[in-house]
Amino acid sequence: MEKVAVDQVAKSFWASYFKDYGQMWCRDIPRRIKQAIKRELKATVIEGKIAPLAKDIGKDGTLSIEAAFVGKLDNQDAKVLVTATFNNEGKMQDLDIARI
DSSP states (O other), X not given: OOOOOOSHHHHHHHHHHHTHXXXXXXXXXXXXXXXXXXHHTTOSOEEEEEEEEEEEEOTTSOEEEEEXXXXXXXXXXXXXXEEEEEOTTSOEEEEEEEEO
């Protein structure tokens, strides 16, 4: 199942109508980064939060995000810095992970 919020107005609608649940519908970037961390670090269980730190939107529509993950990977405390690049269709193109 793929959910795409067309624009900021649609995101605002779902967030105001369903509150926290609606906001979770529109949080596709942190969820994709979290799953990519799980795949790259070969973790079976990942619990924690992704906090975006910086972003840049290129002229070609690519989105680069720097984020921090703090939580647990396979029940061990973990801190991870992530840089992810998405194309203009929202598909992840590049991922760099650094455990702290």
